[in-house]
Amino acid sequence: xxxxxxxxxxxxxxxxxxxxxxxxxxxxxxxxxxxxxxxxxxxxxxxxxxxxxxxxxxxxxxxxxxxxxxxxxxxxxxxxxxxxxxxxxxxxxxxxxxxxxxxxxxxxxxxxxxxxxxxxxxxxxxxxxxxxxxxxxxxxxxxxxxxxxxxxxxxxxxxxxxxxxxxxxxxx
Numbered sequence: 001x002x003x004x005x006x007x008x009x010x011x012x013x014x015x016x017x018x019x020x021x022x023x024x025x026x027x028x029x030x031x032x033x034x035x036x037x038x039x040x041x042x043x044x045x046x047x048x049x050x051x052x053x054x055x056x057x058x059x060x061x062x063x064x065x066x067x068x069x070x071x072x073x074x075x076x077x078x079x080x081x082x083x084x085x086x087x088x089x090x091x092x093x094x095x096x097x098x099x100x101x102x103x104x105x106x107x108x109x110x111x112x113x114x115x116x117x118x119x120x121x122x123x124x125x126x127x128x129x130x131x132x133x134x135x136x137x138x139x140x141x142x143x144x145x146x147x148x149x150x151x152x153x154x155x156x157x158x159x160x161x162x163x164x165x166x167x168x169x170x171x172x
Contacts (some may be wrong), residue, residue: 002141028040032165038060041057094146130151134155
């Protein structure tokens with residue numbers, strides 16, 4: 001994981017990306033090559049007390065849009081079918097390991113009993129949010145979240161972590 005502290009500029013960029021003030025920032029988990037946040041690492045409990053299982057929140061607008069297109073095109077359903085088919089035991093095990101790692105990383109920040117044992121994105125048995133899986137893949141690096149890695153490969157024409165497409169301009 002590549003967490004770096006969030007600066008005031010990062011918070012301003014996140015607000016511009018999200019269209020609202022970011023909440024529960026622990027750190028920036030992944031950055032664009034230009035330095036802007038791509039994934040924010042979020043606390044397991046938001047400042048207002050709400051439990052929040054999505055600790056790796058995808059914020060880069062081009063990544064979010066590209067992943068939304070995958071979801072709209074039924075990619076989650078296809079991935080879910082692969083998990084349930086029993087034909088790819090290595091995928092099932094790697095996805096379960098991603099779930100366990102996700103939980104370990106969140107527990108290191110503290111536990112919210114309401115979400116104990118629940119990672120995000122449907123892990124370990126379902127695929128219900130590719131944004132979470134891609135956020136986790138970007139934060140953890142290749143080889144940790146297999147379905148996040150696959151989704152990243154699928155959106156490479158629209159978004160790649162090694163190419164800046166940021167449109168956010170923040171005055172210094």
